[in-house]
Amino acid sequence: MSTIRRYHAASWDEPVIYELGAPGRRGVVPPSSWAPAADDLIPADLRRAADPDLPELAEYEVRRHYTHLSQQTMGMVGISLFGTCTMKHNPTVNEQITARPEVAAVHPRQDPSTYQGLLGIVHSLEDELRNLSGMSAFSFQPGGGADAAYLHTVITRAYFASKGELAQRRQIITTAQAHPCNPATAKAAGFEVITLPIEEDGYPSVEALRAVVGPHTAALMLNNPDDIGIYNPHITEFIDAVHEVGGLAFYDSANFNGVMTRLRARDLGFDACMYMLHKTFGVPKGGNGPSVGAYGCSEELARFLPGPRVVKNGETYDLIEPENSVGRVREFLGNVQQLVKAYSWTRAMGTDGLREAADLSVLANNYMEKQLMAIPGVTMAFPGKALPRLEMTRYSLEEYTAETGVTGHDVQNRMTDFGIDAFWTSHEPAFIPEPFTPEAGEMWSKEDLDEWIAVLAHVLEEGRRDPELVRTAPHNQVVAQIDGSGLDDPDTWAVTWAAYRRKTAARQTVGS
């Protein structure tokens, strides 16, 4: 077992930027206009009465401030086994390539003939994903996984509208452990949502599905394996049941990492699938994007894809609008710079590397599982079922919390005191009490995994010995635990500095 490292976050007691600087300072001077001076270009009644209330700092002050904020962000500089997000190494070379003007300074309205090389890379990435999924065509327009789920609901609408069945096909079926974006996007698109419960095997039953499918079924949206680490072995029966009534089956490949090169969504029978390039394909997450939900579909659905799409005509790449395109879920080709990074990553890996990554991630998860199950107070969701698990296993601290009163949230906070980024608990609904879901992935070394496990064991032991120490954690972090009691109160929430100052002043007036 590795030793526990001493750690303390950089803490600068950094003011909000509005508390820094002084009137008249500036960080950037824009170029002067080369036009003759004129004060009346904007009509007087449309001009600002006063300059916007922005901070005033010299460039070095802005640099120091944001460098401090960067240092006060753990990100992946510690160890992050953030389950369901599939933490990956983000190669620096990809950042350097996409900072080049051939990517960064290309305007989306340039004629396609002027940036053939970039379009060619987008097309090659599509080839890579077709190979891995068996799908016929991809769109990279969705700005994230949830947006790809939304695109599926939009394509589902268009598909049934084209058949004149939309008024009848009003239901989308999902499962209790599906990511919240699946039911949310189905509802946003206008569908009624049916959620299948999880049975004692850890997945919904075919019988439960058969009880709800019918002429009103538009689509099934689910992931498999789910984020408990369990693979539904009856998945093809699910797809068949939906197809039998004329519905579409969508595969949320959120947990593709452990099955890369082993499973192909189309071969299983799915009509469409989604990959998150900002996780599975090595693209940085950016603290919530720019991300990409690559949406792949069958030949039958390809005509509904949003435009523009990159197609190859001989040696030329063209942009086209598919015949029955749904239009757009966002503008243009999507986060193109991230597509270049994903392509670079797939080429660096090759199919041999992808297989190796899947193997290592599952191997590492099973290694973790063996160690974690030996720690008193840690239990596994659905113990004894579907073993060995794939790239993730959901655990519970229910017994530990009952014993000590220390919650999973407390443990999460305390682990950050040792340079371990917060673990993922569970998406809603958290039907496992006090859940935690680490995902080892292929990137982290055995030593990193050992350190993570050692810190968890250490914190759990601390909680038995001195529960208050854990409950009041973190102690070595940038700031102490947040008091979130006012976050949902209109009198105290403040999402801008102006609101904060106004509300703080109002409270002081009341208090005076």
Next chain:
Amino acid sequence: MSPSHPYMANSAEGSRNALLEAVGVSDPDELFRQIPADHRSDDAIVPSAGIRSEFELRRMLEDRLRGVASTDSHVSFLGGGYWKHHIPALCDEIAARPEISTSVWGTPSSDHGRNQAWFEFTSQMGALVDLEFVGLPVYSWGCAAGHALRMAARLTGRSVVVIPAGLDRERRLVIETYCGYRELDGSLSIREVALDPATGTVSLAALADVLDDAVAAVYVETPNSWGVIEADIARIIDAAHAVGAEAIVGVDPISLGVMASPASFGADIVVGSLQPLGIPLNAGGGVGGFIASRDEERYARQFPTLQVSIAPTIREGERAFGMTLFGQSSYGARELGNDWTGNSVYLWAVRAAIYLALLGPQGMRELATTVVGNARRAAALIAEVPGVSVRYADGIFKEFIVDFSDTGLSVARINAALFARGILGGHDLSGTGEGLEGCALYCVTEVTSESDVRRLITALEEVVAS
């Protein structure tokens, strides 16, 4: 035997073997027992070998990108909602720091710095638009407009939205998607309000014709998609309010350095693009959208976004940043939440925060002044080219319609000739609306020099004379 893969520590033989031994298997394949054999697609995959050398990988990508033209290699007049502005070097430096670029979720204490940067983004955006409630970014300007229209429908219980004719096609298509299909619940129907060809702005008479008590919201932009400042924005907003509709206005945040925010005229929700605030064009991948409103519970309860609020910690006198109203998001409420949220473009929020902090109030004023001055002057010079005219010259902020129809040449042909001379001509508006054949939307900003414009004019004179 391949070398261990640089992206995978346990790819080293010794590490891998240690894991295998600890787990008690000789081959990882033994761990995939959950997957039925007939689900496997191993043989369907076309194999390829990974490029483990960074040098070889880099050279392959650079070779593929060689010859790509860009707004750096060429003088560019392209706009249409995606604008070339100067990106301060510091935006690149901080956004590339791995703590920021690789972060994912964290806790309010472990990712405190990033959360503070988000709060500084919303604070500065709020200052720019004169509103106190700003959500974290959505995917794009079009998505922000779409969500705002759906917010208005929930607020009013109505289902008709009014948008301007002539709205940029890309945003228009996104809005249509967000409005749904009438066969399904929650769909919105769109009414267009015509632009007055004489002024290039929304026709108040036409607006009056489409407004009634079924209208949930009126969405307009200023400057609008033809580049024209909406001189009557206050009356448009008043007209929406008069029928009980929400007034939603889309803005170019750069323009707010000199222009009053639509909120000062009563706009309820202001949306717009993040792209001009220190974010590269990235072939359309440099976009993001913001949504802002007054800090009133009625509005705050309808946001589909995540928001970060300043809050105390359990240590006296200390502050942190946590999610507010998380429960109304789809993360908290699944299908019962407000629309949906997920990974979006939050790294751009950090870039925008740095951008606005560097520019400050004076910088934003000077920048906007330079942009409008350059654009007006460029438009005047372009209008002197024989056969070429510029529309709505008095209402220009940074984009304007150039009419080439009297030259007898198509915009496509002109643009091809300009490209051969190292220039990316304006966005072709042919086919996008009545009276726009032979027209292009030109964009001029602070990065457009006088010599760039002189070069364009010389080229245009050659092209139209040929």
